[in-house]
Amino acid sequence: MAQKTNDFAPKKVPKQARSRATFDAIVEACARLLVERGYRALTTNHIAETAGVSIGSLYEYFGDKDVVVYEVVRRTAVGFSEDAARPVSTLQGVPVAAGVRAWLGALLEAIRSREPLMRAIAADVPAHLRDPHIREAWERHLAIARAAYRLAGDQVREDRAEEVSFLVVTLVDAALTRLVLDPPPDVDEATVLDELGTRVIDWVAPRR
Amino acid sequence: MAQKTNDFAPKKVPKQARSRATFDAIVEACARLLVERGYRALTTNHIAETAGVSIGSLYEYFGDKDVVVYEVVRRTAVGFSEDAARPVSTLQGVPVAAGVRAWLGALLEAIRSREPLMRAIAADVPAHLRDPHIREAWERHLAIARAAYRLAGDQVREDRAEEVSFLVVTLVDAALTRLVLDPPPDVDEATVLDELGTRVIDWVAPRR
DNA sequence: TGGTAACCTGAGCAATCGCTCGGCTTTACT
DNA sequence: AGTAAAGCCGAGCGATTGCTCAGGTTACCA
Numbered sequence: 298m299a300q301k302t303n304d305f306a307p308k309k310v311p312k313q314a315r316s317r318a319t320f321d322a323i324v325e326a327c328a329r330l331l332v333e334r335g336y337r338a339l340t341t342n343h344i345a346e347t348a349g350v351s352i353g354s355l356y357e358y359f360g361d362k363d364v365v366v367y368e369v370v371r372r373t374a375v376g377f378s379e380d381a382a383r384p385v386s387t388l389q390g391v392p393v394a395a396g397v398r399a400w401l402g403a404l405l406e407a408i409r410s411r412e413p414l415m416r417a418i419a420a421d422v423p424a425h426l427r428d429p430h431i432r433e434a435w436e437r438h439l440a441i442a443r444a445a446y447r448l449a450g451d452q453v454r455e456d457r458a459e460e461v462s463f464l465v466v467t468l469v470d471a472a473l474t475r476l477v478l479d480p481p482p483d484v485d486e487a488t489v490l491d492e493l494g495t496r497v498i499d500w501v502a503p504r505r
Numbered sequence: 506m507a508q509k510t511n512d513f514a515p516k517k518v519p520k521q522a523r524s525r526a527t528f529d530a531i532v533e534a535c536a537r538l539l540v541e542r543g544y545r546a547l548t549t550n551h552i553a554e555t556a557g558v559s560i561g562s563l564y565e566y567f568g569d570k571d572v573v574v575y576e577v578v579r580r581t582a583v584g585f586s587e588d589a590a591r592p593v594s595t596l597q598g599v600p601v602a603a604g605v606r607a608w609l610g611a612l613l614e615a616i617r618s619r620e621p622l623m624r625a626i627a628a629d630v631p632a633h634l635r636d637p638h639i640r641e642a643w644e645r646h647l648a649i650a651r652a653a654y655r656l657a658g659d660q661v662r663e664d665r666a667e668e669v670s671f672l673v674v675t676l677v678d679a680a681l682t683r684l685v686l687d688p689p690p691d692v693d694e695a696t697v698l699d700e701l702g703t704r705v706i707d708w709v710a711p712r713r
Numbered sequence: 714t715g716g717t718a719a720c721c722t723g724a725g726c727a728a729t730c731g732c733t734c735g736g737c738t739t740t741a742c743t
Numbered sequence: 744a745g746t747a748a749a750g751c752c753g754a755g756c757g758a759t760t761g762c763t764c765a766g767g768t769t770a771c772c773a
Binding site: 521523548549550560561563564569570 | 759760761762763764769770771
């Protein structure tokens, strides 16, 4: 059977320390060029040159250009999810309001600390390279939302759980991303954060 | 002074009926190929062939490939904005709740009727070709929101107007787009719409 | 009806880019 | 020390693509 997995996995895993450094140098060079010149100007020759390795070495590990980009996006998404999830995992027993605000703060910081890369990825990287990771990150967001729901016990509403989660995560994600990557004029960031927090809290845990 | 306008305006405007047809055929062929094969597989030769005109004619009107794509995106965005705005303009004197739901319905329909093109554009078209139009559409959304505010008079809250508009438009835009282009499982569309409407209404016009 | 401007044609050039391959160097292991 | 495996090199091939240009056709108007 023809294995037509549309997988962008590296074609070979480096085993020695030297080759792991080569591998990483390539990925990092790709990230740098992505930020500095954008996806469209990316060439394998250029990546290899920037990484200080030969084009042959690049093709030792990566089947083609998009595999390198895929790896860059993967690392970014994984780091992002970890940063976003970390402060939330220690929230057992905390009131919903504090939990929500902690969540918002962590997400904002996770975006802000990766601003240039996230901007470059969102701008130009083709969807088929982004989507798997965005989908995963999305799943993790929803998992956090569901876990928070469980932790919050009877503080939160229980009807329409899926729909409310969907809308809340959509709102938070879109608003924070836009706030960092494309801040609108005449909008005060602190005010937006406060208003956003207030509304989300009121949404999931309306005072009875 | 070197005129380095990063403008993607067509290099020449067709004057006769025949050439206007050529121009349109090129734009439409580009839209079709964008949907069927995606931005990356787009070539000027292929666009011309699909349009049934020669490659020379294409370059008569469009400086390069991206100018054609830019025009496709422009037309899509303009049509979208018109569809989204139309039902809202006749809302003088209507209660806020009805206005909001009309707005949501119009937006949803405007997205849905362009689903394949919007998906193709969002997936692969580079940001520098999309952004000007997205920004414009965004401005029109905000204008609608502000106009609605004015029409609604004392029915709506007045503090934090800019921030609330920003968040509401972000939420509505992201939620509806995602709902059509990437519908999550386990989420009921009608329920989402109802919940979204309820929350938006309660957000901008809380019952006192 | 003749001339000019607008419009159209398509073979093919120049440049780029992804990727290969034959051969060399370093590391790991016995 | 010897050898095999892993890693590395980079000139250059093959294919593609954006775009030009010299010359033809159609529409407009005096």
